[in-house]
Amino acid sequence: MELLHNLALGFSVALTPFTLFLAVCGCFLGTIIGALPGLGPSNGVAILIPITFTMGLDATAALVLLTSVYYGAMYGGRISSILLNIPGDEPALMTTLDGYPMAKQGRASDALVISGVASFVGSLLATIGLMLVAPLLARVAYLFGPAEYFALYLLAFSTLGGIASNNQAKAALASCIGLGIAMIGLDNTSGMPRFTGNNMHLMDGVDFLVAIVGLFAITEVFSFIESHGKSSAIGVVLKKTAVPWRDLKDSMWCMIRSSGVGFIAGILPGAGASLGSFMAYMSEKAIAGEKGGFGTGVPKGVAGPEAGNNAAAGGALIPMLTLGVPGSGTTAVLLAVLMTLNITPGPQLFADRPEVVWGLIASLLIANVVLLIMNVPMVKIFVKILMVPPGILMPAVTMISFVGIYSLTGSYFDLLMMVGFGALGYVLRKLDIPTVPIIMGILLGNAMEDNLRRAMVLSDGDAMFLFSTPIAIVLWICAIVGFFAPILLRGRIKKPQMVSD
Numbered sequence: 001m002e003l004l005h006n007l008a009l010g011f012s013v014a015l016t017p018f019t020l021f022l023a024v025c026g027c028f029l030g031t032i033i034g035a036l037p038g039l040g041p042s043n044g045v046a047i048l049i050p051i052t053f054t055m056g057l058d059a060t061a062a063l064v065l066l067t068s069v070y071y072g073a074m075y076g077g078r079i080s081s082i083l084l085n086i087p088g089d090e091p092a093l094m095t096t097l098d099g100y101p102m103a104k105q106g107r108a109s110d111a112l113v114i115s116g117v118a119s120f121v122g123s124l125l126a127t128i129g130l131m132l133v134a135p136l137l138a139r140v141a142y143l144f145g146p147a148e149y150f151a152l153y154l155l156a157f158s159t160l161g162g163i164a165s166n167n168q169a170k171a172a173l174a175s176c177i178g179l180g181i182a183m184i185g186l187d188n189t190s191g192m193p194r195f196t197g198n199n200m201h202l203m204d205g206v207d208f209l210v211a212i213v214g215l216f217a218i219t220e221v222f223s224f225i226e227s228h229g230k231s232s233a234i235g236v237v238l239k240k241t242a243v244p245w246r247d248l249k250d251s252m253w254c255m256i257r258s259s260g261v262g263f264i265a266g267i268l269p270g271a272g273a274s275l276g277s278f279m280a281y282m283s284e285k286a287i288a289g290e291k292g293g294f295g296t297g298v299p300k301g302v303a304g305p306e307a308g309n310n311a312a313a314g315g316a317l318i319p320m321l322t323l324g325v326p327g328s329g330t331t332a333v334l335l336a337v338l339m340t341l342n343i344t345p346g347p348q349l350f351a352d353r354p355e356v357v358w359g360l361i362a363s364l365l366i367a368n369v370v371l372l373i374m375n376v377p378m379v380k381i382f383v384k385i386l387m388v389p390p391g392i393l394m395p396a397v398t399m400i401s402f403v404g405i406y407s408l409t410g411s412y413f414d415l416l417m418m419v420g421f422g423a424l425g426y427v428l429r430k431l432d433i434p435t436v437p438i439i440m441g442i443l444l445g446n447a448m449e450d451n452l453r454r455a456m457v458l459s460d461g462d463a464m465f466l467f468s469t470p471i472a473i474v475l476w477i478c479a480i481v482g483f484f485a486p487i488l489l490r491g492r493i494k495k496p497q498m499v500s501d
Contacts, residue, residue, distance in 0.1 A: 014366055024068075027374060028374065029044070029048070029072065030075070030076060031075055031375065032072075032076065034073035034076020041074055042333060045066050045334065049337060050401065058341075067363070068364075070330050071364065071368070071371060072371060078092055078302075082100060082102070094277045094280075097295050101295070102299070110299070113244060113376055114303055118255045118303040118304075118307040119310045125260075125314075126311040126315050127314050130315070130317055130361060131361050133267075134318050134357070144323075148472050150448060150451045150452050151466065151472045151479065152325055156326070157172075157440065171437050177441065178445065181438070185206070186204070188446065188450060201411065207414060210414045210418045211438070212333055213401050213405055215422070217401045221398050254303050254307070256307075257284070258280035258308040259307045261276065261283055262277070262307065262308030265279050266311060266316040267318050276313075277305040278308075279308065280305050280308025281294075281305040316331045317331060320345055322349075323345070323346065324344065324346045339443075405418055
């Protein structure tokens with residue numbers, strides 16, 4: 001009964017005309033952003049943050065808009081993967097393995113419809129899982145003290161590399177950079193300035209929204225400038241769209257299994273949709289065996305990873321809402337938005353602001369239906385978006401970033417810092433160092449430090465207090481395994497290569 005009551009509260013929020021309008025707009029914009037190669041959900045949400053604050057939206061409306069963009073971008077990433085053999089973002093990498101071969105066989109429309117339905121199944125089951133699991137995990141979170149939270153943050157950083165990471169050491173270096181940036185500003189305990197260089201603008205620390213927009217949006221602008229504004233072109237011809245009912249029927253159990261795998265991967269702090277997509281594809285490939293024909297253009301090779309990465313996207317919202325720890329790069333951006341709106345994610349969020357949580361869940365259920373309707377009959381419209389030349393797209397991104405950040409902070413120094421973060425992101429991209437750990441370091445650094453200090457005060461400086469409870473010990477073990485497992489398994493599990501022409 002409590003679940004039904006909460007759902008009724010959520011739908012009373014989600015079905016208001018303005019909130020419904022925001023959800024539809026978010027789905028449409030997210031699909032466009034996801035379809036453009038290289039942008040992806042993290043960049044899409046980061047680009048739209050300034051617009052969200054400029055519009056003066058409240059917490060519920062802002063979260064509905066940005067999570068609809070998040071879900072829409074996860075849907076849209078498959079379009080360029082299938083038609084161009086270019087993943088819209090990293091989670092869509094696995095879709096290229098069978099999606100592009102299907103397109104070259106003249107079945108591009110079939111692949112797009114199958115991937116759209118698989119995305120719907122994955123997102124829907126993940127949203128239902130969010131509805132069922134999040135309140136339970138929120139109750140468990142009341143058992144967490146400073147020692148447990150410190151171990152949890154450590155787990156989030158240690159698993160950032162993921163099984164498919166190129167270099168675990170680079171992910172660790174990026175985390176350290178983020179934690180170092182988080183130390184800038186006034187010390188929370190003593191009030192003494194740290195690493196400010198006597199600059200008054202840095203006394204309050206680094207605004208994480210400035211860092212996010214710089215590392216994602218401005219870095220993307222620099223990358224496009226380097227490529228001399230080369231425009232994309234459709235790699236295959238899209239014929240009349242029809243629903244391949246037989247392929248959908250044959251792939252349904254594949255979608256359900258992959259949704260379960262992706263959802264579990266999404267709940268793991270720091271794992272994200274990339275791991276969900278990878279695990280879903282590899283598990284379905286193992287089930288099918290050599291006769292399954294994976295990699296040659298089979299429908300299950302499209303359905304599996306699409307259901308997996310969309311389910312992981314929904315699962316990643318659970319640790320963000322219940323524990324305040326992002327489950328992916330995009331949820332790290334969403335966490336920053338909540339903190340800016342003076343909302344603290346955690347177990348109290350479900351008790352103090354139920355309209356935010358359940359309004360979000362209801363909006364996601366509605367957004368899934370909207371996205372399914374959009375992504376089957378309207379797919380040709382989104383395909384046309386791939387023809388937008390970067391010469392038009394990138395100036396628009398730049399204008400939104402500068403106007404939005406200035407309207408939010410009113411500081412020219414923050415604009416310069418945003419450009420500086422953009423330059424840093426560009427250099428890190430050239431060095432193949434991920435930027436998501438930097439964002440998570442900036443977001444979680446102060447909380448991690450505060451919990452470490454509280455633990456030391458409670459234990460009178462005894463470091464063994466960090467290992468004093470079963471929950472803390474389990475989290476420490478998971479953190480150690482999460483860091484070293486990719487290093488040990490890298491020789492056996494190779495990152496998949498994209499199919500060549």
